[in-house]
Amino acid sequence: MDFADTKAHVKHVLLRARYAAIGAAVGAAIGAVFSRNAASTGGAIGALAGATVADTRDTASTFLEDAKEKEFVPLSNGDDEQN
Template identity: 75%
Template sequence: MELRNAKSRLKHVLLRARYAAIGAAVGAAIGAVFSRNAASTGGAIGALVGATVADTRDTACSVLESAKEKEFIPISDDTDDRN
């Protein structure tokens, strides 16, 4: 059980790092069009956005997984008592 939790946590950390790196690269590339300082700022902002997207995506995926596992009460009941 503890190994599964550590594996899940490591997966989350690596996903967040990947998205942060991609965001930093995109932000730096866009900022480089304007100046060296803008490239640095764009990289930092892109990394923050990437990490936030990774957290949001991970949260949304876990919510969807838990929703798939639950049984919902049917909206309409097929056993109507009509005579």
């Protein structure tokens, strides 16, 4: 694994941790309205949701970058079509 791969991996891990922390805070805040146990459960569910969002976002970003790099060839040429 070279430096660029390591840097990308660390960036991905930190992004996932950030989203998980934000999700946990939001979930705990919403759960705290109801009870202490709900705050704990809300925090856990929020962390899971945040980590999932981070993974989904990373996957979507990678897919879009790959799509931008590809050269799309038209299926038909407008000059060759007959009316």
